[in-house]
Amino acid sequence: MISFQKPKAEQFFQTTVIQQFAVNAEESQLMFSSNMNGAFNIWGMDLPHTFPYPLTFINQNCHGIHYAENSDFAVVSFDENGDENSQLYAMPPEGGQLVPLRTEEGERHFFGSLSEDGKRLYYTTTRDNATFLNTYCYDLENDTEKKLIEGSGGATYFAARSPEEQTIAFIRHFANTYVLGYLLKGGKEVQLTPDNGEQHTVSDMAFTGEKDMYLLTNYGEDFTYLAHFDVENEQFTKVINAPEGEFSSLHFDKDRKKLYLSASLGVEDLLYVYSLEGKTLDNMETPVDVIEQITIGKSGAVYLMGRRAVEPFNIFKLADGAGDWERLTSFKVPGIAEESLVDPDVIRYPSYDGLEIEALYFKAKPEVENGYLIHWPHGGPQASERKMFRALFQLLLNRGYSIIAPNFRGSTGYGLSFMKMVEGDWGYGPRLDNVKAIDYMIEQGYADKDKILLMGGSYGGYMALLLHGRHADYYKAVVDIFGVSNLFSFVESVPEHWKPVMKQWVGDPETDKAKFTEDTPITYLDSMTKPMLVIQGANDPRVVKAESDQIVEALKEKGAAVEYIVLEDEGHGFSKKENEINVYKSVLAFFEKYTKN
Numbered sequence: 051m052i053s054f055q056k057p058k059a060e061q062f063f064q065t066t067v068i069q070q071f072a073v074n075a076e077e078s079q080l081m082f083s084s085n086m087n088g089a090f091n092i093w094g095m096d097l098p099h100t101f102p103y104p105l106t107f108i109n110q111n112c113h114g115i116h117y118a119e120n121s122d123f124a125v126v127s128f129d130e131n132g133d134e135n136s137q138l139y140a141m142p143p144e145g146g147q148l149v150p151l152r153t154e155e156g157e158r159h160f161f162g163s164l165s166e167d168g169k170r171l172y173y174t175t176t177r178d179n180a181t182f183l184n185t186y187c188y189d190l191e192n193d194t195e196k197k198l199i200e201g202s203g204g205a206t207y208f209a210a211r212s213p214e215e216q217t218i219a220f221i222r223h224f225a226n227t228y229v230l231g232y233l234l235k236g237g238k239e240v241q242l243t244p245d246n247g248e249q250h251t252v253s254d255m256a257f258t259g260e261k262d263m264y265l266l267t268n269y270g271e272d273f274t275y276l277a278h279f280d281v282e283n284e285q286f287t288k289v290i291n292a293p294e295g296e297f298s299s300l301h302f303d304k305d306r307k308k309l310y311l312s313a314s315l316g317v318e319d320l321l322y323v324y325s326l327e328g329k330t331l332d333n334m335e336t337p338v339d340v341i342e343q344i345t346i347g348k349s350g351a352v353y354l355m356g357r358r359a360v361e362p363f364n365i366f367k368l369a370d371g372a373g374d375w376e377r378l379t380s381f382k383v384p385g386i387a388e389e390s391l392v393d394p395d396v397i398r399y400p401s402y403d404g405l406e407i408e409a410l411y412f413k414a415k416p417e418v419e420n421g422y423l424i425h426w427p428h429g430g431p432q433a434s435e436r437k438m439f440r441a442l443f444q445l446l447l448n449r450g451y452s453i454i455a456p457n458f459r460g461s462t463g464y465g466l467s468f469m470k471m472v473e474g475d476w477g478y479g480p481r482l483d484n485v486k487a488i489d490y491m492i493e494q495g496y497a498d499k500d501k502i503l504l505m506g507g508s509y510g511g512y513m514a515l516l517l518h519g520r521h522a523d524y525y526k527a528v529v530d531i532f533g534v535s536n537l538f539s540f541v542e543s544v545p546e547h548w549k550p551v552m553k554q555w556v557g558d559p560e561t562d563k564a565k566f567t568e569d570t571p572i573t574y575l576d577s578m579t580k581p582m583l584v585i586q587g588a589n590d591p592r593v594v595k596a597e598s599d600q601i602v603e604a605l606k607e608k609g610a611a612v613e614y615i616v617l618e619d620e621g622h623g624f625s626k627k628e629n630e631i632n633v634y635k636s637v638l639a640f641f642e643k644y645t646k647n
C-alpha cells in the first residue's frame with residue numbers, strides 16, 4: 051500500500067484567502083479577489099457555473115469590487131505591495147484591462163457608491179485633506195468632479211446615498227469608540243443620533259427610500275442595535291436589539307423589504323433577518339462561524355463569505371433567502387481532512403480585577419501534542435480573536451503546539467465599555483489580562499510553566515514585546531510580527547488620517563509621558579532575555595518599519611539573540627504567498643529551535 055507522510059508546512063499555506071466579492075445585477079457573474087495563484091487577483095465565475103477564471107494579473111491587495119448596476123463595468127481598487135494607497139479603476143466584466151478612474155501616487159481612495167446608471171462615482175480620498183479626508187462625486191462621462199464634503203474634526207468618510215442621490219450620509223471618526231453619523235441634505239448637515247454628550251458609534255447605514263434610513267448604533271447603550279432615521283422629520287428612533295451579541299453589519303433587500311443583519315457574539319457571528327413590514331426579527335443558520343461579507347442579489351438570494359476555524363474563506367449562496375446554503379467555492383487545506391484540524395474551545399477566566407475574559411483555546415490533538423503552549427495576543431487592539439481559519443495556527447497545531455488567544459479588555463464584540471478599556475491604557479489592564487490567561491492555563495493544568503512561547507502581530511506584536519520586557523520568565527521564545535516597539539514614535543508615524551484618534555486611542559506623548567514610558571516595550575530592553583524573531587513589511591503604513599528596526603538594533607547592540615526578517619514588497623500583512631510561506635516556515639523553525647532541548 052502507498053503511505054502518505056505527514057503534511058508539509060506548504061500545504062497549510064496553499065489555502066486561499068478571499069478579500070472581496072461582488073455579484074452583478076443579473077446574478078450571472080460573481081467576481082472575487084483571492085490569492086489562489088500566489089498573489090491577489092480578481093477571478094470571475096459565470097453562475098450557476100462555479101469554475102473560476104482569471105480577470106486581473108496585477109498581483110496586489112484588492113480593497114473593493116463594485117459592479118455598476120445598469121452598466122457594463124465594475125469599479126475595483128488595489129494598492130501596491132501593501133502600502134494601502136488604494137486606487138480606483140474601471141474593469142470590464144471580462145477583465146483584462148484596468149482603466150484608472152481616481153488614482154494618485156501616495157494617496158488613498160475609498161470607494162463610496164456608484165449611481166445606478168454607473169455615471170457617477172462617490173468616493174472619499176486623502177488627496178487635498180490628508181488628515182480629515184474629502185468626499186467627491188466624480189462624473190465618469192465628463193471626467194469632472196464636485197467636492198461634496200470637506201472632512202473636519204475627524205476622518206470623514208462617505209457612508210451611503212439615498213436612491214435618487216438627494217441625500218448623502220457620512221461619518222466622522224473621532225475614535226474607534228466615537229463615530230458620529232450625519233446626513234448632507236440640501237446643503238445642510240444633520241446629525242443622526244441625538245446629542246446626549248456621551249460617546250457612541252454609528253456604523254452601517256442603508257437608505258430604504260428617499261425619506262427613510264436604517265443605521266447601526268450603540269447610542270445610549272453598550273451594544274449596537276438597529277435604529278431608524280426619518281430623513282424628512284429628522285427623527286431618530288431605536289428599532290431593535292440583537293437577541294444575542296450586537297449587530298455588526300446591515301444589508302437591504304429592496305424588493306422584499308428586509309434587512310439582513312450580522313451580529314457579533316464575542317468569538318463568532320450570527321445572522322438575522324428583519325422584516326420592515328412585519329417588524330419581525332428571525333435568526334438564520336449559516337455555514338460559517340465568522341461572517342466577512344454579505345451581498346443581497348436582486349433575486350433575493352443572500353451571498354455570504356465567511357470562515358470557520360477549520361475551514362478557510364468560502365462563498366455561499368442562499369437562493370431566495372431561504373432553504374439550504376449552496377457552496378460556490380470549495381477552498382480547503384489541500385490533503386488534510388477537516389477532522390485533523392483543530393476547532394477551539396471557548397474558555398472564560400477572571401482577570402486580576404475580577405473582569406471576565408473570554409479566550410479561544412486551540413488544543414493540539416493528543417497524537418501530535420508536544421506539551422508547548424503558544425500565547426497569542428491579537429492585534430487591533432480594538433479587534434478580537436475569533437473562530438476563523440488561520441493557516442499558521444493550524445500548521446503549528448499540526449506540529450503539536452497548543453494555542454491560547456485571550457480577548458483581553460479593549461477587544462470588540464463585548465460592548466462599547468469593554469472596548470473603551472484599552473483606550474489610553476495600552477499596557478496595564480490588557481497586559482495583566484494576558485498574564486492572567488497564562489496563570490489560568492498553568493493553574494488548570496493546560497500548560498507547563500516551562501513550555502510557553504509568545505507570538506503576536508501588530509498590537510499583538512506590541513503586547514508580545516511588552517510581555518517579554520516585563521514578564522520574560524513566563525516565556526521560552528518570542529515572535530513579534532510588525533509590532534509597535536515604542537509608543538512615542540508610533541503615534542507620530544501612523545497615517546495622517548489616524549492622527550486625530552491617537553490622543554484618545556493611545557494617549558498624549560507629552561501630557562501622558564510617564565504612562566507612555568511605562569507602557570513602551572523598548573523601556574524594558576534589559577529584561578528582554580529570551581530569543582526573539584522579528585518580522586516586518588517594509589511598506590507597512592500602520593506600524594512602520596522603524597518600529598521593528600529600533601528594537602532589533604537595540605537588542606543586537608546588547609548582544610541579544612534576535613533574528614530579523616524584512617519583506618520588501620509587503621505591508622501590514624502578507625499579500626504574496628511566497629512571502630507567507632517563507633515567513634511562517636521561519637516561525638516554525640524558530641520555535642522548533644528553542645523547544646528541542
Ligand SMILES: CC(=O)N[C@@H](C)C(=O)N[C@@H](C)C(=O)O
Nearest residue numbers: 226429430431508509510592
Ligand atoms: C486606528 C486603528 O484602530 N487601527 C487598527 C485597525 C490597526 O490597524 N491597528 C494596528 C496597530 C493593529 O494592531 O493591527
